[in-house]
Amino acid sequence: MRLSPDNWKLAILVGLVVSVLAAIALPPHVSFWIVGAMAALVAAAFVVNAYRRKYYGGLLVAPAIAVLFVMNIFPLLWSLGLSFFAYQSNQQSIRFIGLANYTKVLTNDIMAPANWGALVNTAMFVVLTVTAQMIVGFLLAMLFAKQFPLRKYLLILVLTPMMLSVVASGVFFSYYYDPTFGILSYVINAITGGQFILMDSKAGAVTGIVFADAWMWSPFVMLLVLAGLVSVPKYLYEAAAIDRVSKWRQFWTITFPYIRGLMMLALLFRTIEAFKLADLVILLTKGGNDTMTISYHLIRIANEQNKTSEGAAISYLMLFMVIVLTNLYLYIANRRSQGD
C-alpha cells in the first residue's frame, strides 16, 4: 500500500505510531522534533488530499483555522484543564485536585475583602465606562450622520483614539493627569491657586480611568451606530415630515429601529471588554486608591505570584460571569423585539 494522496488516514496512523514510539524510546530533545515532523507529515497529507479533491474552500480557510486553534482554542482548553490541577509555572510538580481551585477561589480568594472589592470595582467600571461610551458614541454618531464642513477630516480625527495602542493612550493620559507637569493639574492649579492631584482620591482615579477608557472606545460605539444611521432611507424622514410627525417621534419610530441591533452589539462588545479592564488601571494607578479590578487581580495571581492553575480557575469564573451577563442582555433584547 503506497502513500497515495488519499491515504490521510494512513498518514495519521503512521504519525501516531511513530510519535508514540519516539516518545517512549528516544530522549525528549530528539522525540520532540520527530513528533513535530509527524505533525507536519499529517498536515501535508491533508493538504495534498484536499487539493486533489479540489476542496479549495477548505484549503483557503485552513491556515486561519490552524492559527485560531493554536492561539485560541488550544490555550483555552489547556487552561481549562490546568484549572483542575495544582500547578505553578515556577515549579515542576503537578497534581490533580479536582474542583479544589474553584472552591479556594470562591471561598478564600474572591470572598476576601480586597478581592471582593476588586469585583465590585470591575462592576462599577463596567457600568461607568460602558454608559459613558454608549452616550458619547451615540451623540457622536448623530453628529457625524449630518453633513457639515470638514466632516471627513473630523471623523478621522475622532476615530484615531481607537487605533492607538492602549499603552500609548495610557501613557498619554498618565502625563495628562500628572500632578507636577500634567496639563490638567497645571490648569486647575493656575485657576484655584491650590494643589490639584486627580489620582489622589478614589473618585478622581476612577474618573480618570473612565475618561481615558471612554476616550478610547466611544469612537467604536460611534462607528457601529453611524453604520445604522446611514442605512435609514431618507424618504422615510420625508414621508414623516409630510405626515407632520415630530422629530422626537421620528427618532423613536424610524431611526431607532434601524440602530437598535447595532447598539446592542456595541453594548455587548463594550461590556465584555470592560469586564477585562486592566491595562488602563495598570498604566494609570497600578491598582492604587482602591481601583483594583478583577482582571488586574488575575494578572497578579497568575503572572506575578505564579499561581497558574488558580489563575485559570479565576479566568473561567470570569468567563462564566460574562456569558451569563451577555445572555441576559440578549434575552432582554429578544423579549423586547418580540413584544413590539
Next chain:
Amino acid sequence: MAGSKAPALRLSGISKSYGKVRALDNLSFDVPEGRFFVLFGPSAVGKTTTLRTIAGLVATDAGRLEINGQDVTTSPIAGRGVSMVFQSFALYPHLTVYENFAYPLKEEGVAREEIDTRVKETAAMLKLSHRLERKPNTLSGGEQQRVALGRSLIRRPKILLLDEPLTNLDAKLRHDMRAELKRLHRQFGMTIVYATPDELEALSMGEEIAVMRDGAVVQRGTPDELYEKPADTYVAGKIGSPHMNIVKATLAADLSSLDTPLGKLLSGRKIHSGNAGEATLVGIRPSDLRPAAAGEAAVPSRVHLIEPLGDVTVVSVEAGGETLRMVLPEQSASGLKPGDTVPITIDLDKIHIFRAASGQVMT
C-alpha cells in the same frame, strides 16, 4: 382674483437648481380645486422636484407658491395640508399596516377611538382589512401601494401629490390601480397632482395634463386638446401611440401646400405665420393614414412591418424614403403582408405643421 375663487394650487415662476443642474426653470401653472391634474414628461424633467416643492420638501430658489390663495413658498411642511405618495411608497418598515395608517393621525392628537374608526374605514375602502397586523415588507407590491395611498388619504388632505405611484407595479395591477385612483378622486373630490412618465396613465386619468420639458410646462390642456392640437413636435411625439409620423417638408409659395418626400400635400388651409420656402415638419397621426380607395389621390408605399395588436394593427410602410406607421382596424389590415405595395392616402385636414427650426406649431 376678480371675484373668482383662488385656485387650489398656483406656482408662479418657480426655479430650482441643484448645483449646475437646473431642475425647475421658471415653472408656472395653477390647478383648480378638485382637479385631477397630471404632470407628464419623461424622467428628469422636474416632475418629482415640482411635487417636492409643493409638499415643502424642497426650498425654491425663486418664485412663489400659493395654496388656496395663500403664499406658502416658505411655510413649513406641516401647515400646507398637502399629502404625498412616494414612488418608493416610503412605508415605515417597523410599523404594522395599522400603525402606518394611524401614524399621521396620532401626531395630530386625534382620539384613539376616532383613529381606530378611520383606520378601519380606510382599510376597508382599500381592501386591506385582513392585512392590518402585517408589516409592510410582508405585503405584495400592490398592497404596499394601497397602504401608501391609505396613509395619505386618512388625513383627508386638500391636496394629494402622487409621484409615479404605479411605476413599481406590474401591468395588470397598474390597470386596476388607475381605476381605483379615479374612483377615490370622485369619492373624495380632493385636488390631485399626479406625476407620471407613462402616456397611458396621463391620458386615461388626467382631467388636465401639463406636459413638462426641462423644468417648465410646455403645454397644458385636456387629453383631447393635447392630442388634437399639440403645441410643438415634443408634445406631438409624447402624446398618442404609436407616435406621430414626422416628415420633413417645405412650405410652398401659396403658404398652403407642402413639398414633401411623399409628394405635394395640400393642407387645405393657409399658414399665415409661414414664409414661402420655409423648412417645416409635417406631423401625421398613424390613425390619419389608410390604404387608398380606388380613384383617390394616393402615395405609393411598400409594407415592411406588420404588428397586430388585437383589434387594431400597426402597419409600417415606406413611402418616398420615409417610414410611416399607420393604425388600421384589424380586418382592413388582414390582407397585407410585408413586401406588398399599397397606395396610401392621408387625411389632409388633420395634418399638423411645425416650424422645422423651433418645432413650434404653425397656424
